[in-house]
Each structure stands twice: as structure tokens, then as C-alpha cells.
Amino acid sequence: MSSYDHIIIGAGASGLLLADALGRDDFFNDKKILLLDKDTKRKNDRTWCFWEKGEGAFDAIVHKTWPKIYFAGKETALHQAIAPYQYKMLRGVDFYHHYLEKIKGYANVTFRNDEILSVEETAESVRVNGKNESYLGKVVFDSRFDYKKLKEQQKYPVLQQHFLGWFVKTERPVFHIDEATFMDFSIPQKGNTRFMYVLPFSETEALVEYTLFSENVLPREEYEAAIATYLDELKTGPYEIIEVEQGNIPMSSYAFWSESTNKVIKIGIAGGWAKPSTGYAFYNSAKKVEKLVNYLKRGKSVSEFQRKNRFWFYDLLLLDILSRNNSLGQKIFESLFKKRNPQLILKFLGEDTSLFEDVKIIMACPKRPFLGALVKRLF
Template identity: 50%
Template sequence: MNSSQIKHFDYIFTGAGLASLMTIYKMVLSGKFSDKSILLLDKDSKKINDRTWSFWEKEESIWKSIISKKWDSALFVNENFKRNLALKPYQYNKINGLDFYNFVFEKISNQTNITFLNEKVTDINELENHVFVGTEENRYTCNYLFNSIYTKAFAESQTKYPVLQQHFVGWFVKSESEVFNPEQVTFMDFSVEQKGNTRFMYVLPTSKSEALIEYTLFSENLLTKDEYEKEIQIYLEKLGISQYEIIEKEQGSIPMTSYPFWKKSTKRVLNIGTAGGWTKASTGYTFKNSDKKSSELVKFLGVPSTSLRMTMFYKRNRFWFYDLLLLDILYRHNELGSSIFSSLFKKGNPKLIFKFLDEETNLFEDFKVILKCPKFLFIKALFRVLFK
């Protein structure tokens, strides 16, 4: 293929994940990019329900029509206590992956300037005046590239910033008995055996007999699939469930790190999503952070500029530093996760905690949350990080 046959686009998105789809959807909504040619590349056709996203919010968002379930109450549990958390003015929401994909693709399929191709990206090469993208089938060029294909080696081959994984296996089960409270999500249940890690159950009940149950760890190393599933079976027995049907399964591993992914950005290439550090490092929550970052990116791209540089997009804030301290502790003492989160939720104001995790608190509110945590651990981590 010679260069005259290589198709050129204004923007190319490599990877049709949450960040890319949110950004393109909002580009369409803004009305400012109808004259820009956009190519979206992914080896996956996005036709299956491969994941569940959950997030809390106060006001209705543009995603309200695809929220499959909402909760006004949450439960926090460890081996010593249970606490019911009234979430208002927040609601905890669940979105199924396939509903999200269908919603976004229905919108963008009507845009003549947007092309989605089922092709695996094999090569990205930035040149002075454009970016070259190769797939197994074709070659393309663009003015600017947004990459959401995560490269594990960037974060995991260095030692300056700790890297944990939020890894999980989830079963959506239908029980013969009515044992779930469909009005309350189990946010974290640390009553399961910790085995030297930070391990908890996460339960999203959709009816009295149906729920998504995820066995989740914040730790460095993954387990075998059998280990996750055995713990889910034990938990179901503890809930008094003996007869049930597994409707769907999901599994995942989300990197939790304060590694500065933004330093990989260049003049014409911006890493987004997990590849760009859009995942909330201390919790692994992705949906809400990506929602915010994608809005910021669309606004950034919409400002007329003769010298647009992708390196100018990211701005580090103090919450990045808070996350770094927690990850430093959990990396060194993974068994302390239950006690840290328990100290936070035992007496802390749930509304303030969620506001803090949304990175919307002021400094005074930050300290109100942080002072609920074990002080000595965080002071030690602070000195370690400052003098590293």
C-alpha cells in the first residue's frame, strides 16, 4: 500500500473502551466536531455484556436512561461491626456494559464523520506532522491520537510508584430463596477471610432473589479463577443460599497506581482511560472519573488553538498525592486494608466520604476525612513519599 492510499483522519481513537466512547459521545453532543473526521479502532465489536460499571451521583447525568438499578442505602461490614450508610443526596447506580455500548453506538452510528472499524491496532508511530496507526488489516494517519490501549509494562516495570490491582470475579446469581435487600448495596464486606490481603465482597442486589456478587481484592498478585469462585460459594452459603443459578459471570483486573501516565503524552498522542491514569488510583473506580475527564477533554479540544499539544491536558492535584499515600501503605502492608477502610466508614460521614472520593472536597473537608484514618500509618507514609 502506498502513502496515497493511506486514509487520513483528524482524530483516531485506539481502543473502544469507556474513555473513548464517552469522549466521542460528548464530542457529538457538543456539536463542535461535526467537521472533524474521527476513526475508532478496536478488535472487539462491543456486542456482549462484558462488565458492570457502578458510580454514585447527586444529579441526574446524561447516562440516566441506561442506569439499570439505583440504591439510596449502602452497607459496610467487617468482622466486628456493620454500618448502614444513608447515601442521600447521592444515589449509587449500576450500568451494564452492553447497555452503555448500545447507547453510545446508536448515537455515533448516525454521524457521517465517525467511523468504527473492528481492527486490532498493531503499531502507533508519531511523526512531526501526523501520527501513523497500523492495524492487522490497514494503515491510517491522523492529526491527533487518543490511545486507551493499556500497556502494563509502563507502570509495572518501575519501582518508584507502587502498583496494586483491583481484581475480582463476579457472579450474577438468581437464588431460589429471597435473601437479598434490593434497596441496599453492600459496598464492602470485609468479614471474609483476609489471608494477608485486602479482600472483600461487593454485592449489588437487583431483587430479593437476584444479585451481582463480586469477590474483590486490592493486592499485588492475582489468584486462580477457582480461588475467587470458591470464596463466592462460601459467601453464598453464609447468606443461607444453597440453591441458585449463575446467570452471568464477569472478571477483571484494574491497575491501582499513582504512576504518572500523563508523562507518556506527547504533542500529538494522549493516553486516556486506564492507559492515561483516568482510573481513581485509591479505589479502582473508573466510570465517574472517566465521565469527568472525558468532559474536560472535549472542552480542551473545543478551544481554538494554533498549537494544540496533548501534553497540556493533564493537571495533577492534591488527591493524586492522597492516593499515593494510601497505595504506599497497602503495597507495604496489604493486610491493613480492612482496618483502614473500617476506620474511615465506622464513624465517618458517608456523604463527605463520597464527596472526598469524587475529589470535590475543600482542604478542611479533606482533613475531616483523613483524620478518621490511622494517623501513624499515614504520617509514616508521608515521610517515605516525601524523602523518596
């Protein structure tokens, strides 16, 4: 049985970013690091989007950027520049290829394909049991996520950000290539929080995605029917579906990190690295990896690595509202985008605002549902 200092389970965004961070830091040169995933990571199985100011660490593999966003509600249609921010998109296959190639250059990092069956923690080490073999590690970083445990708890509401998207090619030029549709709530809400999300790559090519923040997923044909209707309303004419993307991200203020120990540390979505109110996880994961590596280098307890902050509480109030009345999402986001500029909204969603700026965001939201959620949480 092979032994390692650090074992990373899962070669998704958090796993690969962590493997790279450990591999390129001289502090870990004498550490043996193993990255495990059942998949070879050669397919484009997802896309990640984020916003940042100017140039960034991922620009070499960014597939497309947009300097503007579009937001629509029942009474609102806003085409807005977001400078100094840019909205950026990464394709999964480009990210995997880039980081797996980087990891090959680190003498102390090994990548293996294996399906993990169980993880057993003892007083001395952690045994990771794979389908092919077992591995011993001093510290294990585990990105496996189990919805069952999340739904078993009753303290925090659990919604899902679930979506299906078509990469389409149209015969007619209909898309605005410099503008990403951030949220289009003009579609029927049907008692939920539902919007269209569009990332154009050219005037005739785009990812068109039907997204919900709700408790339950839909039959596949309902997502597809909604996208087809939306494309008809855009008057695209005939179109070809090139690829299909489907996903599901948990939305909860549950303390995912409470399941971590000093030897088995949850990372990625399993560690609560996706922002509860939006599901954005990629850029947050990059920041979390940097913080986690610093904790490891300083020998600090990982139990102190992640904790609740005021943004966690803001997210909790929104999820409390949407869990009780899922139809309020459109009203809340439309009020916010009507009253505040997109730069401040993006700064707030990125958890970079000051308390004064937080108040400006809060005052732009409908008061009654948030006051009601606050009172119920406090009393």
C-alpha cells in the same frame, strides 16, 4: 490509506464517550473522526458503577440504582442511606448499544472493527497500523493499556484491583434490593485487603463479587471458592450462576499521562483515569472527556490536560501503605466508615471535598501508617 483529524483507539467507556463528545459538538463538524475497536461491542463484558446526586446524564441506560449502602468490617456492620447520592450501575452491553447508535447519527464519525498492531508517530502525523489496514491521523487518542511499562518503573507502588463476580439467581429471597454492599471486610483477609461486593437486582438476583487490592492475582478457583462460601453464609440455598464477570484494574499513582505527546494522547485507564485508590473509572472518565474536549477546542497543549493534585497525593500515601502491609486495608476503611458518614466519604472519593473536609477524612483514618508513609515520601 485513509486520513482523519482524530483517531480513537478503543470503544470502551473513554473511547465511546470521547467519540460522542466530539461528534455532537458543532466545533468538530469539519473534522473527520475514526473510532477503532477489534470487538463489535455486542456482549455484556463488564459493569460500571458510580454515585451521583439526583438525576444524571446516564440515567436512560442505568440498569439499577440503590439509595443505601452496606459496609462491614471485623467490628462494624453499617446499613446507611446515602441521599442525596444514589449508587448507580450500568451494564456494558447497554452502554455500548446506546453510544454506538448515537455515533451512527454523526456524519463526521466512523466506527470500524480492526485490531491495532502498532502506532507510529512522525513529525507530520500518526500512522495507526491495524490488522486490516493502516490509518493516518493528526491526533490519536489511545486507550490501550500495557501493564509491563507500569511495572518497569520503581518510583510508585503498583497494586491491582482484581475481582471475579457471579451473577446469581437464588431460590430463597436473601438480598436487600435497596442496598448495595459497598465493602464487606468481614471475610478472611489472609494477609491482603479483601472484601465482598454485592449488587442486588431483586431479592433473588445479584452480582456477588470477590475483590482484592493486592499485588498479585489469584487462581480462578480461589475467587470462586470465596464467593461460594459467602453465599453459603448468606443461607441462599440452591442458586444458579447466570453470568461471570472478571476484571483487573491497575492501582498506581504513576503519571500515566507522561506517556502522552501532543499527537498521541493516552485516555481511559491507560491515561490514568481510574482513581488509584479505588479503581473507580467510569464517572471519572466522563469528567475527563469533558475537560479534554475543552482543551482541544481552546487549542491548549494536552501536556497541560492532566496533572497531579492533592487527591493524587492522598492516593499515593494509601498505596504506599498497602504495598508495604497489604493487610491494613480493612483497618483503614473500617476506621473511616465508623467515624464519618457515607456522604462525606463518597464526596471525598469523588474528589469534590474542600480542604476542611479532607482534614475530617484524614483524621478518621489510623494515624501511624499515614504519618509513616508521609515521612518516607517527604524525606
